[in-house]
Amino acid sequence: xxxxxxxxxxxxxxxxxxxxxxxxxxxxxxxxxxxxxxxxxxxxxxxxxxxxxxxxxxxxxxxxxxxxxxxxxxxxxxxxxxxxxxxxxxxxxxxxxxxxxxxxxxxxxxxxxxxxxxxxxxxxxxxxxxxxxxxxxxxxxxxxxxxxxxxxxxxxxxxxxxxxxxxxxxxxxxxxxxxxxxxxxxxxxxxxxxxxxxxxxxxxxxxxxxxxxxxxxxxxxxxxxxxxxxxxxxxxxxxxxxxxxxxxxxxxxxxxxxxxxxxxxxxxxxxxxxxxxxxxxxxxxxxxxxxxxxxxxxxxxxxxxxxxxxxxxxxxxxxxxxxxxxxxxxxxx
Amino acid sequence: xxxxxxxxxxxxxxxxxxxxxxxxxxxxxxxxxxxxxxxxxxxxxxxxxxxxxxxxxxxxxxxxxxxxxxxxxxxxxxxxxxxxxxxxxxxxxxxxxxxxxxxxxxxxxxxxxxxxxxxxxxxxxxxxxxxxxxxxxxxxxxxxxxxxxxxxxxxxxxxxxxxxxxxxxxxxxxxxxxxxxxxxxxxxxxxxxxxxxxxxxxxxxxxxxxxxxxxxxxxxxxxxxxxxxxxxxxxxxxxxxxxxxxxxxxxxxxxxxxxxxxxxxxxxxxxxxxx
Numbered sequence: 001x002x003x004x005x006x007x008x009x010x011x012x013x014x015x016x017x018x019x020x021x022x023x024x025x026x027x028x029x030x031x032x033x034x035x036x037x038x039x040x041x042x043x044x045x046x047x048x049x050x051x052x053x054x055x056x057x058x059x060x061x062x063x064x065x066x067x068x069x070x071x072x073x074x075x076x077x078x079x080x081x082x083x084x085x086x087x088x089x090x091x092x093x094x095x096x097x098x099x100x101x102x103x104x105x106x107x108x109x110x111x112x113x114x115x116x117x118x119x120x121x122x123x124x125x126x127x128x129x130x131x132x133x134x135x136x137x138x139x140x141x142x143x144x145x146x147x148x149x150x151x152x153x154x155x156x157x158x159x160x161x162x163x164x165x166x167x168x169x170x171x172x173x174x175x176x177x178x179x180x181x182x183x184x185x186x187x188x189x190x191x192x193x194x195x196x197x198x199x200x201x202x203x204x205x206x207x208x209x210x211x212x213x214x215x216x217x218x219x220x221x222x223x224x225x226x227x228x229x230x231x232x233x234x235x236x237x238x239x240x241x242x243x244x245x246x247x248x249x250x251x252x253x254x255x256x257x258x259x260x261x262x263x264x265x266x267x268x269x270x271x272x273x274x275x276x277x278x279x280x281x282x283x284x285x286x287x288x289x290x291x292x293x294x295x296x297x298x299x300x301x302x303x304x305x306x307x308x309x310x311x312x313x314x315x316x317x318x319x320x321x322x323x324x325x326x327x328x329x330x331x332x333x
Numbered sequence: 334x335x336x337x338x339x340x341x342x343x344x345x346x347x348x349x350x351x352x353x354x355x356x357x358x359x360x361x362x363x364x365x366x367x368x369x370x371x372x373x374x375x376x377x378x379x380x381x382x383x384x385x386x387x388x389x390x391x392x393x394x395x396x397x398x399x400x401x402x403x404x405x406x407x408x409x410x411x412x413x414x415x416x417x418x419x420x421x422x423x424x425x426x427x428x429x430x431x432x433x434x435x436x437x438x439x440x441x442x443x444x445x446x447x448x449x450x451x452x453x454x455x456x457x458x459x460x461x462x463x464x465x466x467x468x469x470x471x472x473x474x475x476x477x478x479x480x481x482x483x484x485x486x487x488x489x490x491x492x493x494x495x496x497x498x499x500x501x502x503x504x505x506x507x508x509x510x511x512x513x514x515x516x517x518x519x520x521x522x523x524x525x526x527x528x529x530x531x532x533x534x535x536x537x538x539x540x541x542x543x544x545x546x547x548x549x550x551x552x553x554x555x556x557x558x559x560x561x562x563x564x565x566x567x568x569x570x571x572x573x574x575x576x577x578x579x580x581x582x583x584x585x586x587x588x589x590x591x592x593x594x595x596x597x598x599x600x601x602x603x604x605x606x607x608x
Binding site: 174197204211 | 404405406425426427430431436438442443445446447451454455456457458461464465468469470471475478479482522
């Protein structure tokens with residue numbers, strides 16, 4: 001009875017919270033973490049749509065993120081084009097590559113698709129490291145200029161904060177519209193029953209490819225903004241660790257709803273920061289691994305007690321509350 | 334009109350190009366093998382517009398395979414399928430569906446993550462045109478189209494009497510109602526030809542009665558129905574003509590009463606008499 005993909009009340013709450021945060025605090029540390037929440041949130045939302053709604057088990061999402069970061073970064077560092085054009089070129093490049101790669105490999109299903117996209121992830125990560133003359137190699141690409149849009153240069157954390165959240169909420173708005181429309185229903189239908197979906201006149205390969213390319217482009221734009229914000233990219237940032245992190249976000253937040261993935265990003269990023277902030281001093285030796293232990297335990301707990309993530313758990317809680325409430329009301333009558 | 338299995342497609346075309354009206358739906362020499370099993374063995378049949386035709390046969394006779402081949406889920410190994418004068422054999426399922434052939438499933442195959450209304454709205458897919466970017470940005474033509482198909486889907490739900498449960502998740506409906514949702518979803522495609530795979534399987538008596546009324550109403554609307562069914566009283570009551578399959582081949586065809594007394598049919602269902 002609850003329309004799972006609608007998010008209007010949540011959406012407004014998020015918008016108000018996002019806009020008011022810089023007025024509440026001017027701590028650049030909080031803004032920085034929130035920028036990461038927005039960027040990773042954009043990725044997690046896109047990947048969540050692929051995994052949970054479209055049933056496309058693609059693990060190549062960090063690759064599109066990385067390619068977007070590198071293309072925009074390289075083009076603007078060498079002053080070939082302006083940063084804004086760099087973002088657009090990156091998005092077009094990623095759209096092209098994901099189209100050419102997606103057309104054949106999206107015919108694979110389940111684990112086979114996961115294997116193929118995982119191979120793609122590793123290949124791109126290696127290539128970025130090996131193509132030293134273009135990408136700066138394993139040491140990374142340094143000296144990326146800040147983003148400038150027709151003379152306006154993004155310098156402060158607040159500016160990047162609004163930019164990254166505009167992207168994140170824009171994608172959230174776009175995808176939630178999409179899921180409740182003709183194309184979105186087509187995309188959701190083939191995960192439930194491919195045979196029925198085909199018989200309703202839905203061209204499954206076409207829509208699989210469309211949603212794959214669309215979410216790749218979103219990841220690419222997020223990557224470009226990311227590279228302009230931290231002014232530095234490294235192949236290792238777009239490899240297996242990021243993939244695990246995105247999957248963690250989707251599992252923790254719950255991919256059934258769009259805001260679940262964003263919530264997952266928020267929880268994951270902040271939890272990591274808090275662990276490093278407070279437990280880093282207690283457990284200095286294990287600094288790098290200590291969050292992995294926490295996340296491992298957290299994922300196990302979430303999978304046991306909230307199989308649909310925090311958002312799914314909260315929804316179920318509301319649902320049971322409203323049921324009890326109904327029963328009480330009826331009893332009063 | 335019915336081409337025999339030896340005739341090539343060319344001959345069928347020749348027959349068809351005669352000034353007679355091309356038949357509504359025609360299958361010629363349809364074969365389908367799964368490994369060594371011959372699921373369909375040169376089935377040839379012809380269906381007139383505006384009739385209810387039943388396809389019966391014992392388990393494993395190839396009835397569901399027939400529907401799957403006609404709707405393109407499995408490509409046929411051999412043979413032609415003509416729908417309104419056009420050969421649709423070997424086309425992808427979504428193209429066949431958009432030509433006006435709707436179907437329901439033996440085992441529901443509803444979209445379990447969606448509400449009842451959304452399921453029916455998916456049925457409107459082939460008749461609508463919104464693209465992915467238009468849908469994401471909610472441009473006004475998309476919103477108009479969305480409103481139109483929502484109304485149309487509600488209309489189809491009203492037809493099956495489930496308009497009050499339009500926002501229920503599929504899992505909250507009993508089996509009988511789910512079967513009806515499957516029919517409403519197929520109706521939302523506005524098909525000319527509707528294939529129903531065991532529509533009364535698992536329904537209670539009063540639900541069957543409701544279904545019979547619904548099917549006659551569809552017939553009045555000008556639909557042509559092909560029903561695959563096991564329930565003999567239902568088949569005998571509703572069909573204009575009955576086609577019997579056994580072992581992948583057509584063994585009999587005719588009016589319900591004729592078929593009922595056909596020796597081959599009795600043999601197929603009950604086995605040979607020991608002499």
